[in-house]
Amino acid sequence: MAQQTLVGAINQALDQMLESDPDVILLGEDVGLNGGVFRVTDGLQAKHGKDRVVDTPLDESGIMGTSIGLAIAGMKAVPEIQFDGFLGPAYDQLVNHAARMRTRTRSAVTVPMTVRVPVGGGIHAPELHSDSPEAIYTHSPGVKVVMPVTPYDAKGLLISAIKDPDPVMFFEPKRVYRSFKEEVPEEMYEIPIGEAKVVNEGDDLTVVTWGAPVFQCLQAMDNLPEDVSIELIDLRSIYPFDMDTIAQSVQKTGRCVIVHEAPLTAGMGAEIAARIMEECFLYLKAPVQRVAGFDTIMPYYKLELEYLPEAPRIQKGIEECLAY
Amino acid sequence: MPHHTVFEAKIEHLQILDENGKLDKKLAKDTLSDDQVVHLYEQMRICRELDEIAFKLQRSGRMGTYPQNKGQEANAVGSALAMVKGNDWIVPSYRENAALFMHGLPMHYVIQYWMGDERGSQFPEELNMTPLSVPIGTHMLHATGIAWAMKNRKEADRAVITYFGDGATSEGDFHNAMNFASVMQVPTIFYCQNNSWAISVPREQQMNSRTVAQKALAYDMPTIQVDGNDIFAVYKATMDARKRAIEGGGPSFIEGVTYRLGDHTTADDARRYRDQAEVDAWLDKDPLIRTRKYMEDQGVWDDKKQEELETRAQRIVKEVVDAAINVTAPDKADFFNDMYAELPEDLKLQRDTMRTSSIGRNPTQIGLNAQVTEAH
Numbered sequence: 001m002a003q004q005t006l007v008g009a010i011n012q013a014l015d016q017m018l019e020s021d022p023d024v025i026l027l028g029e030d031v032g033l034n035g036g037v038f039r040v041t042d043g044l045q046a047k048h049g050k051d052r053v054v055d056t057p058l059d060e061s062g063i064m065g066t067s068i069g070l071a072i073a074g075m076k077a078v079p080e081i082q083f084d085g086f087l088g089p090a091y092d093q094l095v096n097h098a099a100r101m102r103t104r105t106r107s108a109v110t111v112p113m114t115v116r117v118p119v120g121g122g123i124h125a126p127e128l129h130s131d132s133p134e135a136i137y138t139h140s141p142g143v144k145v146v147m148p149v150t151p152y153d154a155k156g157l158l159i160s161a162i163k164d165p166d167p168v169m170f171f172e173p174k175r176v177y178r179s180f181k182e183e184v185p186e187e188m189y190e191i192p193i194g195e196a197k198v199v200n201e202g203d204d205l206t207v208v209t210w211g212a213p214v215f216q217c218l219q220a221m222d223n224l225p226e227d228v229s230i231e232l233i234d235l236r237s238i239y240p241f242d243m244d245t246i247a248q249s250v251q252k253t254g255r256c257v258i259v260h261e262a263p264l265t266a267g268m269g270a271e272i273a274a275r276i277m278e279e280c281f282l283y284l285k286a287p288v289q290r291v292a293g294f295d296t297i298m299p300y301y302k303l304e305l306e307y308l309p310e311a312p313r314i315q316k317g318i319e320e321c322l323a324y
Numbered sequence: 325m326p327h328h329t330v331f332e333a334k335i336e337h338l339q340i341l342d343e344n345g346k347l348d349k350k351l352a353k354d355t356l357s358d359d360q361v362v363h364l365y366e367q368m369r370i371c372r373e374l375d376e377i378a379f380k381l382q383r384s385g386r387m388g389t390y391p392q393n394k395g396q397e398a399n400a401v402g403s404a405l406a407m408v409k410g411n412d413w414i415v416p417s418y419r420e421n422a423a424l425f426m427h428g429l430p431m432h433y434v435i436q437y438w439m440g441d442e443r444g445s446q447f448p449e450e451l452n453m454t455p456l457s458v459p460i461g462t463h464m465l466h467a468t469g470i471a472w473a474m475k476n477r478k479e480a481d482r483a484v485i486t487y488f489g490d491g492a493t494s495e496g497d498f499h500n501a502m503n504f505a506s507v508m509q510v511p512t513i514f515y516c517q518n519n520s521w522a523i524s525v526p527r528e529q530q531m532n533s534r535t536v537a538q539k540a541l542a543y544d545m546p547t548i549q550v551d552g553n554d555i556f557a558v559y560k561a562t563m564d565a566r567k568r569a570i571e572g573g574g575p576s577f578i579e580g581v582t583y584r585l586g587d588h589t590t591a592d593d594a595r596r597y598r599d600q601a602e603v604d605a606w607l608d609k610d611p612l613i614r615t616r617k618y619m620e621d622q623g624v625w626d627d628k629k630q631e632e633l634e635t636r637a638q639r640i641v642k643e644v645v646d647a648a649i650n651v652t653a654p655d656k657a658d659f660f661n662d663m664y665a666e667l668p669e670d671l672k673l674q675r676d677t678m679r680t681s682s683i684g685r686n687p688t689q690i691g692l693n694a695q696v697t698e699a700h
Contacts, residue, residue, distance in 0.1 A: 025476065051476055057507055062465060062500035069469015072454065073413075075476065077469075093497070096459055097466070103662045105455050106446035110665070142663060165665040194668065240668035278682035 004184040007177045009151035010040050010116075013158040014078065016188050018048045024162060025070060027054040028063055028080030028116075037082055038118055038177055064090035067113050068098050076162055077113040084119040084171075085128030091136075098167040099142030114161040114168045119147070120212050120261050121308050122175035124301040131298055132211070132262035137169045138239040138271070144193055145238040147171040147211045151184045153236055156191030164193065171238075173212040180215065196242035198249070202229035205322055206249040208272055209259040210235040213309050217259055220314035228322065238268055246272060247279040254285035255324070257317045259309050264292040286324035291317040333541045335534075337549045337581075340556035343609045345617025347556065355560050356405075358624045364405060364555050365615045365625075366633055368397040371422040372612065373637035374431060375586070377645060378438065382590040386649070390438045393419050395553075395585030398611035399517045400487075401426060402558025403578070406566055407485050407513075413452040415467035415486040417460075419517060419584075423487070427451055431640070435648035443654060460522075461488055461495030464514060468501045471510035471575070483511040483569040485562070490536055491522025499539075502575070506543035511569030513562065514540070514577045517552060519584035524597040540577035552580025553611040583609070 004012065017024045026041060032055035035042030045053035056063050060081055067077035081087050087094075098111045121130035137145045144166060148154040154172070161168040199214065200221070207230055209217050214234050221230050231249050235241055250256045256276055258269035269290040276288050291309045299307050340351045356364070375394050381387035393400070396419055404423035407414070414427055421434055428451050437444025437456065445455035457463035467486035474482045492498055493516060505512045518536050520527050533539060540547035546568060550557040558580055565576035583606035587594045594603075619625030660667065660675035667675070674680060 057500075057503055059500050059503065061497055062504045065462065065465025065497060065500065066469035066472055066504050069415075069466035069471070070473045070476075071469070072466060073470040073473030075473050089496075092459075092462060093465065097462065101455075102664070103659065104442050104445050105662075106443050107662045107665075108446045108449055109454060144664070240670060243670070 001183040001185055003181040004151040004155075005178045005181050006149070006151050006154055006172065007038060007040050009155040009184045010158055010172065011042060011044070012184070013155040013188075014041060015044060015047065017078075017159060017162050018044065018052055020188070021076060021162075023074065024076045024078060025052055025054065026078045026080070027056050027067065029056060029058055029082050031055060031080050036080065038174065040116075040172070040177075041080070060086050060088075060090040061093055064093035064098070064115070067115075068093060068101070068111050071111040071113045072101070072109055078116060078162060079113065080116045082118070083125075083129045084117055084131040084133055087117060087133055094137075094143065094167070095140045099140050102166065103142060110165055111167050112165045114158070114164070114170050116170045116172060118174035118177070119171045120173045120175055121298060121304045122212060124304070127300055130301075130304060132260065132293065134169075134171055134238045135262050135266060135268045138268055142167070144168045144240065145171070146193055146236060147173065147238055148191075148236050149173050149176050149211055149214045149234065150180065151182050153191055153197065153234075155184055156189050157193065157236065159188055160190040160193050163190070168193070171211070175212040176215065191236070194237045194240040194242055196245040197234045197236055198231065198245065199234050200230060200232040202231035202253070204229045204253055205255040205257065205318060206231045206233060206246070206253045207257050207259060207314075207318065208233045208235060208246055210238065211261060213259045213261060213314070216309060216311045217314055219311035220318060223311065223315050224318065230318065241272075243275050243279065246276065250276055250280040251283045254283050255321050257289045257291060257314070257321050259291045259314055259317070261293050261308055263295045264290060265295050267292055286321050289317045289321045333538075335537045335547065335549055337551070338557045338561060339551035339554050340560065341554045341614055341618055343553070343614050345614045345621060347618060351560075352556050355556050355563075358619070358622055360405065361555065361615065361619060361622075362624055364401040365612070365619060367401045367422050367426055368612055368615070369633055370637045370640055371397050371400070371425065373641045374421065374435075374644065377641050378435065379586070379590060381645065387435070387439050389589045389591045391418050391589045392586035393421050395606065395610060396420075396517055396519055396582045397422050398555045398615070399515065399552045399558055399580040399582055402555040403485060403515055403562040406559050406562035407483065410450060410452065411482055412566075413454075413467070413470050413482075413484040415454045415463055415470065415484060416456055417463065417488050417492070418456040418458065419489065419519070420487045424453060427453065429453065431644040432647040432651075435644060436651055439648060441651070441654060442659075443651075444648075461492030462497045464488060464492075464501035465497055465504070467512050467514075468505040468508070468510060468575075471505065471512040472508050475508065475510050480572070481570055483513060483566050485513040485515055487515045487517060489522060490516060490518040490520070490527050491525065491530055492516070493536055493539055494530055502540065502543045502545065502577070505575040506545050509572070509574035512575040513565045513569060514575065515562070516577070516579045517582055518579050519582050521584050521588070521594070521598065523588040523592060524594075526598075535579060537577060537579040545575055545577050546573070547577040547579070549579040549581060552582030553609050553614065555611065555615060585610070
């Protein structure tokens with residue numbers, strides 16, 4: 001087993017899927033010769049050819065719409081949208097066509113595609129390059145949404161996503177692209193969509209998060225007194241999501257803090273909090289807390305760390321919830 | 325040469341059968357045989373019957389909003405005949421029913437669909453058709469993608485045709501689809517039914533271009549304007565485009581100049597925004613009238629055949645409507661079942677209980693004093 005970054009693990013998964021399934025096709029802006037602006041697809045065009053790793057015109061709606069056509073015709077399209085903020089033009093194709101095609105044809109026409117998108121802040125990027133759009137797509141029935149943050153999870157979930165018969169939004173926390181390495185098996189493996197991961201077991205309070213904030217939460221936990229025992233859950237899949245793991249944990253701890261980068265209001269944290277009310281009401285010792293992005297436009301990078309749920313803010317949320 | 329012309333283009337218009345039923349024999353060479361003309365005429369007439377009955381069904385409250393195809397049938401039948409049934413793909417909008425029927429779609433699907441039942445879009449898979457597309461101008465990208473898959477798989481003998489209206493060419497996705505198809509050189513035929521009206525907005529207010537066909541010039545795509553009420557011209561242009569497509573010549577554009585004789589849909593009243601004189605002038609150009617005149621001149625049609633056809637059309641449409649009306653109602657939770665290949669547990673619970681409120685839905689979460697009500 002080799003140590004891999006998130007970028008390396010995703011690249012390996014794409015390489016192996018291209019190798020093992022002739023129907024897989026990668027397309028997007030600069031994904032071919034240039035290997036993607038983050039080099040996630042580096043070397044894949046040279047290895048698999050220009051017909052399978054395709055540099056497209058600069059047109060997100062076109063990328064999404066033609067991917068739908070490719071998928072309808074039986075290919076497994078893996079489009080890349082270069083940055084979170086560029087999803088807007090592709091939204092109509094995704095929500096009004098990809099998400100609905102199966103149900104409106106009662107499964108006669110289906111759209112097996114995996115839309116890869118680097119998301120989130122923290123890398124001093126230009127405007128419109130740091131958003132966290134997962135709740136938007138979770139609120140769009142017919143698509144699945146995943147956001148793995150570790151190299152191991154990313155490889156396994158990406159292989160699952162490409163093999164999935166339905167459209168999957170595969171969000172990649174770009175802040176972690178090269179900041180963390182771990183052992184990733186060389187062979188192909190799958191992690192089922194819809195299963196959360198308990199990163200750290202604990203008894204006093206449950207933290208539910210996903211994406212880059214997993215690492216901010218770990219940092220916050222390091223700063224807590226040693227006798228405080230936190231259970232940290234990395235949701236990994238945003239829709240469908242693993243409420244069983246959350247409910248079991250919160251029924252045990254009685255306290256929960258949800259952490260995400262996306263804006264607070266109507267974010268995924270709101271849904272999880274509501275579900276905790278439904279499934280853990282009689283177990284709760286404190287109101288569920290949310291530490292999230294503010295209900296503002298994601299600020300340009302001089303202030304991005306003020307916006308993002310960084311470790312001190314998470315720590316405060318945990319402490320207040322524990323003290324309730 | 326510091327200042328010189330780098331690009332010149334022209335748009336040609338093709339008409340072979342004029343509105344009086346007179347054929348240009350030279351241009352008609354190698355196009356339609358008399359048998360084919362009779363076949364297309366019958367298809368148009370049956371489709372017209374379906375249109376009229378669908379209108380009545382809506383007016384009598386037995387069907388929802390329906391968009392009539394009336395007046396535009398020649399575009400559908402002429403182009404569908406040029407495409408290879410069961411081999412090529414059709415990516416339709418919603419005003420080319422006859423093309424779908426000619427490629428094997430049982431007619432009751434369309435009626436069932438407009439009666440509010442999505443099972444009417446569960447087309448038999450071997451027909452190679454996407455469902456009717458209600459949002460305007462977005463589905464042409466799918467046609468480009470499907471054709472791209474054909475190119476990737478080196479299926480050299482296949483092509484895709486997609487239909488849309490003049491209004492759709494104002495949408496960004498139209499241009500996205502044209503650009504992608506042109507860059508990737510895929511076998512897509514873009515067929516614009518320019519029927520002069522996008523609900524209440526006339527073509528000249530929709531665009532400042534003298535033709536729709538010229539929009540393809542920006543993509544270096546072979547393009548032509550045809551009389552869309554002339555089955556010969558429509559057939560010939562589509563044959564030429566398909567031949568180019570399967571020979572690796574890439575996409576083509578066809579503008580069929582036609583007219584929406586009916587309202588936009590049954591929810592519309594075109595008298596609010598267009599003159600009857602304009603409609604009357606186009607009534608004279610009706611593709612059914614000129615095709616019938618031509619067949620009579622050729623001696624292959626007469627009043628008796630017309631009467632037989634009308635009787636047959638009425639019978640066919642009655643059977644179709646009966647089939648659609650008598651279809652078993654969907655299960656009340658049917659809309660859940662095809663959300664995903666495998667339904668997530670949450671959705672199964674919503675489906676099985678037909679409720680979203682939690683108390684009583686999940687038995688482990690029933691509070692001490694909760695009133696549990698039965699799922700309705």
